[in-house]
Amino acid sequence: MTMVVIACAEDRAFVMTDTASYSKWVELIRQTSKVDVLPHLSAAIVTQGDSGFGALVKAAIREAAAASETYDDLVAAAPDYFGQVWDTISSDLPTDGPGAWLEPSTVLLVGYSTTAGRFVGYGFASSDYFEPFELGDLWMVPTPWQMRPGPRELADLREFTKMIEGADELFDLWAIQPEPTAPTSLHEFTRLAQQIRVTRAQQDFCKVIVGGRAFLTILEPEGQLQNVKLLDYGDDGPDFLELVNGTAHPLAQVAPCDCGSERPWIQCCDAGSDPCRFCQSGKPLAECCAIDAEQIPDLLEDRQRRLAMKV
Numbered sequence: 001m002t003m004v005v006i007a008c009a010e011d012r013a014f015v016m017t018d019t020a021s022y023s024k025w026v027e028l029i030r031q032t033s034k035v036d037v038l039p040h041l042s043a044a045i046v047t048q049g050d051s052g053f054g055a056l057v058k059a060a061i062r063e064a065a066a067a068s069e070t071y072d073d074l075v076a077a078a079p080d081y082f083g084q085v086w087d088t089i090s091s092d093l094p095t096d097g098p099g100a101w102l103e104p105s106t107v108l109l110v111g112y113s114t115t116a117g118r119f120v121g122y123g124f125a126s127s128d129y130f131e132p133f134e135l136g137d138l139w140m141v142p143t144p145w146q147m148r149p150g151p152r153e154l155a156d157l158r159e160f161t162k163m164i165e166g167a168d169e170l171f172d173l174w175a176i177q178p179e180p181t182a183p184t185s186l187h188e189f190t191r192l193a194q195q196i197r198v199t200r201a202q203q204d205f206c207k208v209i210v211g212g213r214a215f216l217t218i219l220e221p222e223g224q225l226q227n228v229k230l231l232d233y234g235d236d237g238p239d240f241l242e243l244v245n246g247t248a249h250p251l252a253q254v255a256p257c258d259c260g261s262e263r264p265w266i267q268c269c270d271a272g273s274d275p276c277r278f279c280q281s282g283k284p285l286a287e288c289c290a291i292d293a294e295q296i297p298d299l300l301e302d303r304q305r306r307l308a309m310k311v
């Protein structure tokens with residue numbers, strides 16, 4: 001997951017993303033722009049989910065774009081390209097272990113539709129085998145808790161938390177929050193980027209890692225585009241611990257256990273017996289995503305060092 005906000009209007013489209021890419025185990029893969037621009041079609045592509053899939057899809061879309069006269073042609077051709085990439089990667093996966101599943105992924109395309117006479121965005125989800133759906137005037141993931149989420153995000157999170165008691169009631173409340181309006185200025189985008197980070201990345205429930213920098217790409221017809229840095233999130237020190245807390249990141253696995261024992265969570269209570277909640281292995285955490293016991297002293301030292309950076 002990653003932050004993506006897409007706002008489409010007649011004469012321009014905005015794509016806001018963060019820059020930090022994390023693996024399934026929340027190790028930083030790279031810091032880079034997540035938006036690839038296809039200037040001759042006044043279009044851009046962003047992917048969410050599996051990072052290996054995302055990289056190959058972006059290569060495939062360049063090939064598809066080179067063979068397309070218009071953005072509308074590209075949208076029509078895209079599902080076949082995405083499906084082929086998905087099938088190729090799926091057939092090469094190991095049969096067991098934490099690498100045996102592809103993270104569900106979504107490809108987002110936005111561009112100037114000559115038939116519609118305005119910018120139009122589409123999503124293509126692996127769960128629908130890349131059948132396109134329209135993004136509307138504003139599409140955002142993750143949505144702050146104070147704003148109404150889109151139907152897909154809401155349905156995905158309900159499914160993801162169906163075993164958690166009380167989660168449904170929280171989502172019922174979320175679903176009746178005020179509908180967000182599309183930001184139109186740099187100031188409004190910056191404020192939204194901060195709100196998403198505070199409400200969805202720096203707390204544990206349904207956490208989405210949003211980090212690095214927030215960037216805004218502005219597309220205009222005829223392919224003019226601007227890239228604007230909105231803000232630096234500042235992922236250092238204790239902020240980083242807050243960001244990864246509750247995930248499988250090694251620094252989170254040595255966080256103090258909830259029971260108050262002050263022992264690393266990974267060595268306390270029933271961490272070894274539950275089915276792992278960080279992957280789909282169905283095995284105890286100790287047999288898939290857990291860190292090696294010998295790493296623990298170094299990680300504890302790293303945590304202390306980061307906490308000491310607090311000003």
Ligand SMILES: [Zn+2]
Pocket residue numbers: 257258259260261268269
């Ligand atoms: Zn404990």
Ligand SMILES: [Zn+2]
Pocket residue numbers: 098276277278279280281285288289290
């Ligand atoms: Zn696991």
